[in-house]
Every structure is written in structure tokens, then in C-alpha cells.
Amino acid sequence: MKRQLIYSLIVVQVFAVGCNKCEDDSLEWNKQIAVAYVHSYAVSIGEAVTDMPDDSTRIAYIRRAIHPVWFYPDSSGYLFVYDYNGLNIAHTGQPHLEGQNLWDHQDTRGKYVVREFSATALSGGGYVEYYWLKPGETGEKQKLGYVEPVPNTNYWIGAGVYLE
Amino acid sequence: MKRLLMYSLVVVLACTVGCTKCEDDSLEWNKQIAIAYVHSYAISIGEAVVDMADDSTRIHYIRRAIDPIRFYPDSSGYFYVYDYDCVNIAHARQKNLQDQNLYDYTDTRGKYVIRELSAMAQAGGGYVEFYWIKPGDTGEKLKLGYVEPIPNTDYFIGTGVYLE
Numbered sequence: 001m002k003r004q005l006i007y008s009l010i011v012v013q014v015f016a017v018g019c020n021k022c023e024d025d026s027l028e029w030n031k032q033i034a035v036a037y038v039h040s041y042a043v044s045i046g047e048a049v050t051d052m053p054d055d056s057t058r059i060a061y062i063r064r065a066i067h068p069v070w071f072y073p074d075s076s077g078y079l080f081v082y083d084y085n086g087l088n089i090a091h092t093g094q095p096h097l098e099g100q101n102l103w104d105h106q107d108t109r110g111k112y113v114v115r116e117f118s119a120t121a122l123s124g125g126g127y128v129e130y131y132w133l134k135p136g137e138t139g140e141k142q143k144l145g146y147v148e149p150v151p152n153t154n155y156w157i158g159a160g161v162y163l164e
Numbered sequence: 165m166k167r168l169l170m171y172s173l174v175v176v177l178a179c180t181v182g183c184t185k186c187e188d189d190s191l192e193w194n195k196q197i198a199i200a201y202v203h204s205y206a207i208s209i210g211e212a213v214v215d216m217a218d219d220s221t222r223i224h225y226i227r228r229a230i231d232p233i234r235f236y237p238d239s240s241g242y243f244y245v246y247d248y249d250c251v252n253i254a255h256a257r258q259k260n261l262q263d264q265n266l267y268d269y270t271d272t273r274g275k276y277v278i279r280e281l282s283a284m285a286q287a288g289g290g291y292v293e294f295y296w297i298k299p300g301d302t303g304e305k306l307k308l309g310y311v312e313p314i315p316n317t318d319y320f321i322g323t324g325v326y327l328e
Contacts, residue, residue, distance in 0.1 A: 029193040033200050036235065040204030047229040048212035057215060065211040071200065 030072065030161045031127075034146045037071060038159050041079060046151030058153070063090045063098065072161075076135055081150065081157045084122060086114045089155055093135055107131035108140045121147045121156030134162050194236065194325045195291075198310045201235060202289075202323050205243060210315030222317070227254040227262070236325075240299055245314070245321045248286060250278040253319055257299055271295040272304050285311040285320030298326050 045065060049058045062081055069092060071077035078092035086103025102114040113130045120126045125148035131140035147158035209229065213222045226245055233256060235241035242256035250267035266278040277294040284290045289312035295304035311322035 025189065025193075029189075029196070032193070032197055036197050036200035037204050039235075040201050040233065041208055043232055044205055044208040044212070044229045047225060048208065048215075051212075051221060051225060052215060061211055061215060065208040068207055069204065071203075 027161070031144070031146065033071065034077065034159045034161055037069065037077065037079060038146050038148050038157055041066065042148040042150050042157050045157070046153065050152050059089055066090050066092050076162050077159055079157060079159050081155050082114060082117065083154050084118050084156070086118065117145060117147050117156065117158055121149050125149060191325070195310070197235065198323050198325055201233065201241065202310055202312050202321055205230065205321050206312040206314050209321065210317065214316050223253055230254050230256045240326050241323055243321060243323050245319050246278060246282065247318050248282050248320070250282055281309060281311050281322055282320065285313050289313060
């Protein structure tokens with residue numbers, strides 16, 4: 001009877017490990033998808049702008065290029081572009097931010113979000129955790145952002161996975 | 165003893181189910197990553213080319229833009245671009261294919277690969293299974309290709325997940 005109990009526990013444990021593994025994987029895969037969108041856009045925008053005559057043509061192009069793209073099953077994935085001084089160049093989720101300087105913007109926990117992104121992009125790119133508005137919800141939600149420099153420009157591009 | 169054997173079998177089965185679920189997920193996630201790359205490039209190229217003067221500028225840009233992109237842990241992910249008549253516009257791995265018409269090209273199983281990709285792209289985009297050379301491997305391997313039309317052009321862009 002005791003042996004039976006031990007084996008039952010083992011079975012339950014194995015199932016639990018199997019399920020947890022897949023759930024943990026889901027964040028890892030979603031990070032890979034964010035990297036895919038950000039890296040694709042960084043490279044393709046970086047090459048496209050070299051053929052463009054001035055900033056206003058470049059900015060108009062970048063806005064047209066990122067605005068139609070939403071991803072993840074709940075459409076919470078989108079792209080944003082800033083310059084290294086905190087000026088918002090393009091934002092799919094909140095287009096009203098375009099042209100605004102967010103250098104001094106802090107999230108509800110006091111983090112200078114855009115400053116941290118700029119620093120991360122300047123050092124080659126990577127992840128930043130912060131709080132930001134989530135489309136279709138109220139209040140700021142925890143988010144894992146991923147940014148890369150846009151080659152041949154003074155801009156960086158990012159996207160993120162909402163963690164809640 | 166018989167009961168012990170039965171329990172062992174259940175444990176093995178539980179393990180198998182757990183692992184299989186994650187493995188199945190891995191193909192699904194890799195397909196999502198293929199879509200992320202293809203969709204990003206389709207949109208960003210489609211918007212970039214409207215500002216470009218002629219076909220040679222457009223083709224030169226497309227080749228530069230797809231060239232540096234590699235993805236998946238084994239770097240087997242890359243882009244290709246064709247026009248709907250099956251002329252290769254750009255290929256990140258096999259540069260010798262550029263400018264060649266592959267309308268009559270068949271894989272080792274006799275499938276007209278580029279005709280099928282072209283038809284799928286013209287129908288709005290989707291998946292096609294075919295055999296193709298795998299980087300760093302010998303002979304053709306089964307591949308699941310994913311294509312989308314590039315807006316504002318007569319081209320489509322694709323990538324694929326090697327299934328073996």
C-alpha cells in the first residue's frame with residue numbers, strides 16, 4: 001500500500017514537471033518572438049533608410065512600417081521606436097506619443113523606462129523590465145521589453161511581452 | 165510485482181506524454197517565429213519600396229535587407245524572395261540562385277516548389293511542404309516553408325522550418 005502511494009506520487013510529480021516545463025517554455029518562446037520582430041525591423045529599417053533623402057521621409061516610412069504589426073494571440077505585441085534622447089519616433093500601441101519626448105517619463109514604480117531602454121540599446125540591445133499600459137486593460141502592467149539599435153540611424157526599436 | 169510493473173509503465177507513459185507535448189509545442193512555436201520574421205519583412209519591405217525610384221534600387225535594397233538575417237539555434241532560418249513568375253529576386257544563402265527563373269525547378273520528390281510557393285503567396289500566404297538543401301547538411305531535407313506577399317510589389321517573401 002505504501003509502495004503504491006509512492007508510485008502514485010511519482011506519477012503526479014512527473015506530470016507536474018512535464019506541464020511546468022511547457023509553461024516555462026512559453027515565456028522563453030514569447031521572448032524569441034519579440035526578438036524576431038525587433039531584429040527583423042531593426043535590420044530592414046536600417047537598410048531602407050540609407051536610400052531615403054531626409055529625416056521626415058525616414059520617420060514617415062518607419063511609422064507606416066510598424067503601425068500595421070500586432071502579435072501574440074491577444075494582440076498585445078507591438079513595436080516602438082525612439083531616438084537616444086528619449087524622443088518618440090513611432091509607437092503602434094499609442095500613436096499619440098509620437099513626437100513627444102519621454103526622457104523624464106517614470107513608470108508607477110519610479111523607473112525611468114525610456115532612459116533604461118536607451119542605455120540598453122546603446123550597449124548593443126537587450127531586455128528591460130518595466131510597467132506600461134496594456135492595450136484593452138486599465139492601469140500599468142508588468143512588461144519585459146526587448147530593444148535593439150536601428151543600424152544607420154540614431155534610433156532604437158523595441159517590443160515587449162506583458163508578464164501579467 | 166505485477167502491480168509494480170504496471171506502475172512503472174504508467175510512469176513511463178506519463179513521461180512520454182509530457183515530453184511529446186513539449187516537442188509538439190516546439191514545432192508550433194518555430195512556425196510562429198517563421199511568421200514573425202516573414203510578416204515583419206513583408207510589411208517593412210512593402211512600405212520601403214514605395215519611396216524607391218526603380219526596380220534595381222528596390223532589388224538592391226531587398227538583397228541587403230535579407231542578407232544578414234539568420235535565426236533558429238542552428239541558424240537554419242533565412243529568407244528568400246521571388247516574383248510571381250518564379251524569378252529569384254534575393255536569397256540569403258544561395259546567391260547563385262539570384263536572377264534565375266525556378267518555375268520549372270522540382271525537388272527530389274518531383275514537386276514544383278517555387279510554383280507552389282508562388283500560388284500560396286498569391287492566395288494570401290501560407291505553408292508549403294517541400295525538400296530543400298539544408299545549410300551545413302548534405303542532400304535535400306524536408307522543410308515547411310511559409311510565404312507572404314510583399315505589399316506594393318510583384319514579389320513574395322518566405323522562410324521555413326526544417327522538419328529533419
